[in-house]
Amino acid sequence: MSGRQPIFGTTLRSRTAVAVADPRLKASLANATDTFAARKGVAFAQLADPEGARTMARSAKAAVLARLPELLESFADRLLARGVHVWWAADAAEANAHIAAIAASTGSTRVVKSKSMATEETGLNDALEAVGCTVTETDLGEWIIQLARETPSHIIVPAIHRDRHQIADVLNKVAGGDLAAVPEELAAFARARLRQRFLEADLGISGANFGVAETGSIVLVTNEGNGRLVTSVPRVHVAVLGMERLVETWDQLDLMLALLPRAATGQPITTYVSTITGPRRVAAGETEGPEELHVVILDNGRSAILGTEFHEMLACIRCGACLNACPVYRQAGGHAYGWVYSGPMGAVLTPLLLDSPEAPELANASSLCGACWDACPVGIPLQDLLLGLRRRAAPSASRRTKAAWSTWATTWSRPRGYRMSLRTGALAGRMLGGAVAHVPGAARWTGTRTAPVPARRSFRDRWDAGEV
Amino acid sequence: MRSPLIAQNRTERTAGRTLGLVRVALFPSCVVDSVAPDVGVAAVRVLRRRGHAVDLPADATCCGQPAWNAGEVEAAAKVARTTLAALTAALADGADVVVVPAGSCTTMMRVFWPELFHLVGDEDAATAARALGEQVREFSEFVTSDSPVRPGVGTVLSPDPTPTTYHHSCHMLRELRIADAPAALTASACPNVVTSTAEGRCCGFGGLFSVKLPELSTAMADDVLDAAVEGGAAQVVGSDSSCLMQLAGRAAHRGLRLRFRHLAELLEETDR
Numbered sequence: 001m002s003g004r005q006p007i008f009g010t011t012l013r014s015r016t017a018v019a020v021a022d023p024r025l026k027a028s029l030a031n032a033t034d035t036f037a038a039r040k041g042v043a044f045a046q047l048a049d050p051e052g053a054r055t056m057a058r059s060a061k062a063a064v065l066a067r068l069p070e071l072l073e074s075f076a077d078r079l080l081a082r083g084v085h086v087w088w089a090a091d092a093a094e095a096n097a098h099i100a101a102i103a104a105s106t107g108s109t110r111v112v113k114s115k116s117m118a119t120e121e122t123g124l125n126d127a128l129e130a131v132g133c134t135v136t137e138t139d140l141g142e143w144i145i146q147l148a149r150e151t152p153s154h155i156i157v158p159a160i161h162r163d164r165h166q167i168a169d170v171l172n173k174v175a176g177g178d179l180a181a182v183p184e185e186l187a188a189f190a191r192a193r194l195r196q197r198f199l200e201a202d203l204g205i206s207g208a209n210f211g212v213a214e215t216g217s218i219v220l221v222t223n224e225g226n227g228r229l230v231t232s233v234p235r236v237h238v239a240v241l242g243m244e245r246l247v248e249t250w251d252q253l254d255l256m257l258a259l260l261p262r263a264a265t266g267q268p269i270t271t272y273v274s275t276i277t278g279p280r281r282v283a284a285g286e287t288e289g290p291e292e293l294h295v296v297i298l299d300n301g302r303s304a305i306l307g308t309e310f311h312e313m314l315a316c317i318r319c320g321a322c323l324n325a326c327p328v329y330r331q332a333g334g335h336a337y338g339w340v341y342s343g344p345m346g347a348v349l350t351p352l353l354l355d356s357p358e359a360p361e362l363a364n365a366s367s368l369c370g371a372c373w374d375a376c377p378v379g380i381p382l383q384d385l386l387l388g389l390r391r392r393a394a395p396s397a398s399r400r401t402k403a404a405w406s407t408w409a410t411t412w413s414r415p416r417g418y419r420m421s422l423r424t425g426a427l428a429g430r431m432l433g434g435a436v437a438h439v440p441g442a443a444r445w446t447g448t449r450t451a452p453v454p455a456r457r458s459f460r461d462r463w464d465a466g467e468v
Numbered sequence: 469m470r471s472p473l474i475a476q477n478r479t480e481r482t483a484g485r486t487l488g489l490v491r492v493a494l495f496p497s498c499v500v501d502s503v504a505p506d507v508g509v510a511a512v513r514v515l516r517r518r519g520h521a522v523d524l525p526a527d528a529t530c531c532g533q534p535a536w537n538a539g540e541v542e543a544a545a546k547v548a549r550t551t552l553a554a555l556t557a558a559l560a561d562g563a564d565v566v567v568v569p570a571g572s573c574t575t576m577m578r579v580f581w582p583e584l585f586h587l588v589g590d591e592d593a594a595t596a597a598r599a600l601g602e603q604v605r606e607f608s609e610f611v612t613s614d615s616p617v618r619p620g621v622g623t624v625l626s627p628d629p630t631p632t633t634y635h636h637s638c639h640m641l642r643e644l645r646i647a648d649a650p651a652a653l654t655a656s657a658c659p660n661v662v663t664s665t666a667e668g669r670c671c672g673f674g675g676l677f678s679v680k681l682p683e684l685s686t687a688m689a690d691d692v693l694d695a696a697v698e699g700g701a702a703q704v705v706g707s708d709s710s711c712l713m714q715l716a717g718r719a720a721h722r723g724l725r726l727r728f729r730h731l732a733e734l735l736e737e738t739d740r
């Protein structure tokens with residue numbers, strides 16, 4: 001398999017159990033997600049019609065997805081007309097091979113990157129290091145987890161699982177142990193160290209928040225300024241765009257730019273919004289920007305989602321609002337999801353993108369509470385998609401599970417069978433009493449919760465006896 | 469995915485204000501039937517006190533939600549069909565509405581049944597489910613929209629001074645958008661209402677979710693319970709016996725001094 005390997009091999013249950021037993025993780029998650037969710041609320045209240053904007057965004061993305069192949073063609077044509085090299089990547093291996101080829105042909109070995117979930121998905125860093133490049137992540141959170149050899153645990157805040165003391169521990173490995181756990185001091189160290197990397201880099205790699213088809217532009221939404229340095233200092237810039245991250249027009253972009261930072265961090269606009277349309281035009285007298293610009297358009301399982309019952313997932317703008325709203329993410333954190341994407345969007349995307357027998361289990365990482373759907377700035381019904389994934393996985397359930405459902409359905413579809421089962425349950429509950437904890441499987445409830453006592457007589461039996 | 473035909477269920481419905489005596493077909497839900505019969509008894513008493521005639525359609529069983537949430541549509545449809553037929557017959561026999569003291573089951577019947585039957589190719593049942601859905605009312609929704617026939621009924625005679633928080637159940641809150649009715653009823657019965665910082669957050673039950681991922685489910689319950697305790701609540705009132713079973717089971721295990729009551733039980737007591 002190509003691309004980023006999942007950290008499966010453990011069950012979803014064991015991963016969530018480990019996460020909820022970590023009090024520091026719990027505190028970090030609650031603190032960060034509460035802060036972002038509260039800021040999001042304030043930022044959306046600034047809009048004249050938040051619900052209207054959400055509806056417009058949903059239909060704009062639906063319109064783009066309905067014509068995606070055609071719009072991708074015209075996007076690519078505009079890029080080529082601007083002198084941009086366009087690379088189509090069917091999967092992670094192809095994307096990584098294209099970028100390794102660009103590095104080789106431009107003689108690049110020192111690579112700086114700005115934050116890109118698409119390249120997390122393809123496992124690009126490992127692929128480039130394998131061909132002799134040194135790769136430095138320059139988003140502070142990404143740099144921290146790169147140094148810690150971890151994967152992102154939040155799509156916007158990759159090191160959300162670490163508090164400042166844990167971050168200081170990581171940075172002290174490269175700083176020689178002199179840094180205090182003071183955010184300003186840690187940031188100043190990172191800034192100075194990363195500045196050297198920018199200046200010596202020959203290849204800059206970024207993701208892309210949006211591509212604009214009508215002008216062939218790449219749009220980056222960032223806060224730290226590293227995105228601008230990555231895309232303008234090195235001689236060569238490669239932008240990796242998930243094929244669904246397209247809008248057709250600048251009007252649509254305008255709408256998305258009103259929603260993305262508000263939903264992600266509660267900002268009306270990010271510190272930097274960079275729009276890149278072609279490389280430096282030397283003939284036009286431009287003195288800034290890379291000499292070469294390459295855009296890699298990544299499929300990696302996305303086109304297979306088009307036109308299926310899960311197609312709305314392709315409207316996702318990667319804001320992370322569903323993670324911040326999710327009561328499961330709040331307890332389990334991102335690593336429990338086992339791959340690159342986490343929270344409700346990850347629980348939907350991973351089974352769709354990742355060909356792994358263990359991925360479908362992620363659809364169970366939800367109580368279907370719908371807080372994600374409420375939070376989504378483009379109105380993706382994530383809980384419906386999770387339910388759809390459960391339906392898709394149901395035929396592969398074990399024979400025992402299928403038999404259990406069949407028996408249940410037969411019994412409870414007959415009024416007499418239903419009543420008998422209530423009486424049997426009540427009898428069993430009375431006979432077992434506290435011993436219910438020893439029934440196989442019952443510990444999954446009784447290990448942490450007192451078991452409900454089946455009523456001596458069901459409501460229906462009391463009604464029939466004229467007692468109600 | 470979801471048919472545009474049922475999009476109406478996604479926004480708050482304004483249940484038609486019904487006048488005078490209403491013939492209510494009660495669908496208690498399987499959880500009330502089996503582990504929380506007192507909730508059913510309380511709901512019947514509150515409804516009768518308001519002057520309504522209550523009947524229990526004998527052949528209704530379960531709404532099928534356990535199987536639906538597991539992705540097992542055939543099993544869900546098989547059980548749901550039985551309840552759909554029983555309740556449709558009750559309406560044909562003269563019942564005006566179906567009242568359900570469970571937000572989650574109300575959602576299943578009103579929002580998911582048409583989709584469920586459509587998915588299994590049973591369009592007749594889907595049509596019947598849409599028609600039935602129009603007449604299905606969640607308990608608090610019904611109690612805030614009816615007109616009690618007897619004067620003075622529905623007024624709180626003996627308010628409960630216990631510091632109380634109302635726990636919103638997720639389906640009722642986000643699919644049915646019924647939030648104000650139960651909160652207002654709780655506030656009228658309990659003058660000492662406290663708002664939890666976890667308001668609107670899932671209790672972690674989620675049906676089989678609670679046993680598939682027990683550690684996670686328990687941590688979610690703790691989050692809600694801790695917020696209730698920190699907010700000074702001594703009582704949690706809700707509209708779903710399943711959520712209350714999760715919270716009460718965890719609170720008892722931890723030895724927390726919290727009382728859990730269904731809204732119907734609260735009203736039954738304070739309306740006396």
